[in-house]
Amino acid sequence: MTPSAQSRPQPSRESILQQLQDDDIKFLRLQFTDILGHTKNVEVPRAQFAKALSGDVTFDGSAVQGFTRVEESDMLLSPDLSTFLVYPQFSREEGERGKVARLICDVTLPDGAPFTGDPRHVLKEQVKRAAALGFEMYVGTEPEFFLFERGPNGEGTTVTHDKAGYFDLAPIDRGERIRREIAGRLVSMGFEIEASHHEVAPGQHEIDFRYSPALEAADRIATFKFVVKRTALEHGLLASFLPKPIAGVSGSGMHCHLSLFRGGQNVFDDPAGEHGLSVTAHQFVAGLLDHAEGMTAITNPLVNSYKRLVPGFEAPVNIAWSTSNRSALVRIPAKRGPSTRAELRMPDPSCNPYLALAAMLAAGLDGIERELEPPPAIQRNIFKMTVREKRHHRVKELPADLREAVDELEKDEVIAAALGEHVMDNYVAAKRAEWREYSAAVHQWELDRYLDLV
Incomplete structure (x- = not known):
């Protein structure tokens, strides 16, 4: 097995914002994984897309097992733009609510430093x-x-x-x-x-x-x-x-x-x-x-x-x-x-x-x-x-x-x-x-x- 001769071009923040608009995406999921391997996400509506792509969406890390204590709970989701994709329509009802896209995120501290408890960081x-x-x-x-x-x-x-x-x-x-x-x-x-x-x-x-x-x-x-x-x-x-x-x-x-x-x-x-x-x-x-x-x-x-x-x-x-x-x-x-x-x-x-x-x-x-x-x-x-x-x-x-x-x-x-x-x-x-x-x-x-x- 050999690596692909051509890798996918890295999308930019601007190109993703344009695709979100062109494809009429209603919601964007910011996905991450906790220490036990459970997939988590924060979903934002269209009005928050620009903020999400800038890595400015915060979440309460103390609510996720193995992340942080209550007194140090604020964490940021930094999206990996290369992971952007649009989910297929799983049902008619879901299609009527609007298309959903997703980005996999690295978890960072408020100052932008990587969070050492993020499993994705461990692999990186x-x-x-x-x-x-x-x-x-x-x-x-x-x-x-x-x-x-x-x-x-x-x-x-x-x-x-x-x-x-x-x-x-x-x-x-x-x-x-x-x-x-x-x-x-x-x-x-x-x-x-x-x-x-x-x-x-x-x-x-x-x-x-x-x-x-x-x-x-x-x-x-x-x-x-x-x-x-x-x-x-x-x-x-x-x-x-x-x-x-x-x-x-x-x-x-x-x-x-x-x-x-x-x-x-x-x-x-x-x-x-x-x-x-x-x-x-x-x-x-x-x-x-x-x-x-x-x-x-x-x-x-x-x-x-x-x-x-x-x-x-x-x-x-x-x-x-x-x-x-x-x-x-x-x-x-x-x-x-x-x-x-x-x-x-x-x-x-x-x-x-x-x-x-x-x-x-x-x-x-x-x-x-x-x-x-x-x-x-x-x-x-x-x-x-x-x-x-x-x-x-x-x-x-x-x-x-x-x-x-x-x-x-x-x-x-x-x-x-x-x-x-x-x-x-x-x-x-x-x-x-x-x-x-x-x-x-x-x-x-x-x-x-x-x-x-x-």
Whole structure:
């Protein structure tokens, strides 16, 4: 995969104002993301467009989890003009209210300085770090999601929209029309979609993005989730990115294909290298493996994430790499040349895309800077290896639950430094609280198992 020869021209404030007028846009959404990965927005009417484009719209940061305290709550939304787009019409009613456009914003302090708790800022800092080393990371993602029926009062259920399986066609695959609608809307917004298909589990779907620079990829993931949920809502369905909504079937992942470029050339490619990979590629993979435990709390952030990371459902639990099978944490797809890349397989779509990609980039760059060597690639099915065989090949496992994952995050100085003190403190506190709440709850499984027995 090679970067596009031509990048989109950077729009100016004046050209956006003109387009807003020409397209008769009624509302402009100023979008940002909180520490936990929830997309937020402040919507302004036409009379405020000029003010919004100047970065003069304030909001109460103390109302957003993990941002600021009440006594220091005023924050500004600084729009990234390159992210301007017009949303498609999701419904007739919405069309009658007027067109809506959006800009993704960086969060700044009142004096214009970047807010260190802004996840987008965290990723931008790692992108700068890579650039200082002469690299640019490109990312292609494969997010999965479920489509569920809604109950009589509109509430969500886990009744799947269909009973289809991997790569099935309509009429068994009842989600085909919705996937096409989602893909069409994304394409109209400037996305490049490589493929879409039904996934393994009933009601489960996947839409794959063409690679793009890391920051753009994170922006696209955030927008993609909104479009999927909004389109499903129009069809009376619930779209869920929960990693494991149904026991006994495959969960939803978000495999990330990572590559580094320098001067338009893929630096992972080396026909003379082992497995056709460069020394840089080996070092980057070694960094991913070395920090896998530490970044799992970021790439797999929910209590529910660890219900997916269990043996038997193709989700990776083994910290190893391979060039031939999907049981390893990192897989090197077969194509070489410009398409040479490393596929990280444990992330799930509930993650904050900015923090997750920042952690991946930080891990890979650390491997390069420290000139790490990965262990030998394992070409066998790791799921079928014995405990003794795994020990022989130095194969460790990912954290088993969120508490263990947060413990590992706090030990990992490289990932912690990449996130920054503000994000680390608030993220860890939120996840510790989530685990305590989960641990104190009485679950139906416990009642079914023990109520009559003891």
